[in-house]
Amino acid sequence: xxxxxxxxxxxxxxxxxxxxxxxxxxxxxxxxxxxxxxxxxxxxxxxxxxxxxxxxxxxxxxxxxxxxxxxxxxxxxxxxxxxxxxxxxxxxxxxxxxxxxxxxxxxxxxxxxxxxxxxxxxxxxxxxxxxxxxxxxxxxxxxxxxxxxxxxxxxxxxxxxxxxxxxxxxxxxxxxxxxxxxxxxxxxxxxxxxxxxxxxxx
Amino acid sequence: xxxxxxxxxxxxxxxxxxxxxxxxxxxxxxxxxxxxxxxxxxxxxxxxxxxxxxxxxxxxxxxxxxxxxxxxxxxxxxxxxxxxxxxxxxxxxxxxxxxxxxxxxxxxxxxxxxxxxxxxxxxxxxxxxxxxxxxxxxxxxxxxxxxxxxxxxxxxxxxxxxxxxxxxxxxxxxxxxxxxxxx
Numbered sequence: 001x002x003x004x005x006x007x008x009x010x011x012x013x014x015x016x017x018x019x020x021x022x023x024x025x026x027x028x029x030x031x032x033x034x035x036x037x038x039x040x041x042x043x044x045x046x047x048x049x050x051x052x053x054x055x056x057x058x059x060x061x062x063x064x065x066x067x068x069x070x071x072x073x074x075x076x077x078x079x080x081x082x083x084x085x086x087x088x089x090x091x092x093x094x095x096x097x098x099x100x101x102x103x104x105x106x107x108x109x110x111x112x113x114x115x116x117x118x119x120x121x122x123x124x125x126x127x128x129x130x131x132x133x134x135x136x137x138x139x140x141x142x143x144x145x146x147x148x149x150x151x152x153x154x155x156x157x158x159x160x161x162x163x164x165x166x167x168x169x170x171x172x173x174x175x176x177x178x179x180x181x182x183x184x185x186x187x188x189x190x191x192x193x194x195x196x197x198x199x200x201x202x
Numbered sequence: 203x204x205x206x207x208x209x210x211x212x213x214x215x216x217x218x219x220x221x222x223x224x225x226x227x228x229x230x231x232x233x234x235x236x237x238x239x240x241x242x243x244x245x246x247x248x249x250x251x252x253x254x255x256x257x258x259x260x261x262x263x264x265x266x267x268x269x270x271x272x273x274x275x276x277x278x279x280x281x282x283x284x285x286x287x288x289x290x291x292x293x294x295x296x297x298x299x300x301x302x303x304x305x306x307x308x309x310x311x312x313x314x315x316x317x318x319x320x321x322x323x324x325x326x327x328x329x330x331x332x333x334x335x336x337x338x339x340x341x342x343x344x345x346x347x348x349x350x351x352x353x354x355x356x357x358x359x360x361x362x363x364x365x366x367x368x369x370x371x372x373x374x375x376x377x378x379x380x381x382x383x384x385x
Binding site: 131132133138140145146147148149150156157158159160161163164165 | 296297299300325328329330331332333334335339
């Protein structure tokens with residue numbers, strides 16, 4: 001690569017489709033329009049040398065519009081450059097172009113996103129569920145899906161039922177406190193008062 | 203502090219042998235039920251249904267330090283048709299649940315089931331959309347072993363409990379009863 005900064009070159013080439021930019025501790029993120037995502041990925045691989053797709057993940061901004069966001073982690077093994085691409089997907093379509101024709105590794109990543117979040121990838125060669133079974137009617141990683149699950153039944157394949165949460169879900173509380181402050185399971189869920197000394201920091 | 207005595211054997215069960223040292227090695231008087239139970243309980247062939255970290259402890263139980271063969275259960279068969287006791291060791295996901303059931307159905311009678319660890323017994327810490335909340339929703343469990351994962355000693359203790367249970371069974375009488383009901 002002739003240029004030391006492929007990210008600037010990407011910005012110059014796709015200026016009109018890049019909607020935002022963020023840098024955090026040396027990691028560059030670009031927000032791009034969904035319509036240009038495939039072209040940008042192709043350009044990033046062929047011209048800028050991003051030959052390694054590290055990961056694809058999806059985010060559910062439940063309550064916001066557009067609801068979903070895709071995150072692509074790219075890496076250039078030749079140049080040692082990392083780039084994160086983000087694109088928002090609206091709930092109405094739940095559809096976006098596949099990048100599995102650019103990086104074959106995207107095949108299973110996109111199947112996982114489809115399985116867990118319910119986003120469909122147009123042009124994907126084999127868009128099946130990867131973790132849950134075929135016929136399972138829900139997408140469990142969506143924010144409006146309850147942690148304890150929902151009943152379902154695919155005869156002969158699998159069934160599912162609601163799990164008893166027994167006072168949960170036990171989510172760690174973000175705090176600087178001790179384990180007993182941080183962990184709800186270390187606290188009493190019911191009426192029994194907890195001695196004050198266990199709730200305070202030493 | 204008084205030590206509570208726990209009987210090693212189910213006392214209502216028929217004693218395995220009437221043992222006479224004078225004729226030891228030549229004749230042992232027993233009941234057919236007792237003999238059958240004695241043979242069954244001391245040569246349990248496990249079907250290791252290792253699904254998560256409990257399977258590591260199951261492996262430890264069968265290796266030299268803990269040596270499950272002291273209890274006659276060392277013949278881990280990965281073929282359900284040759285097994286007596288299914289040891290469900292680990293988290294049973296819904297995706298795996300019907301496969302476990304199918305393997306259980308392929309085991310010939312008489313058969314027993316040990317639910318090893320919290321997950322197999324109750325779903326454990328996985329109160330989740332993906333995990334069956336205890337294998338007893340699908341197959342009958344004889345012995346539950348607590349722990350996450352249980353140590354090999356706990357598995358051996360569970361195995362001894364199962365042996366006690368088998369010693370108390372009325373194999374021949376049950377078989378006759380089943381035959382009469384069938385006729």
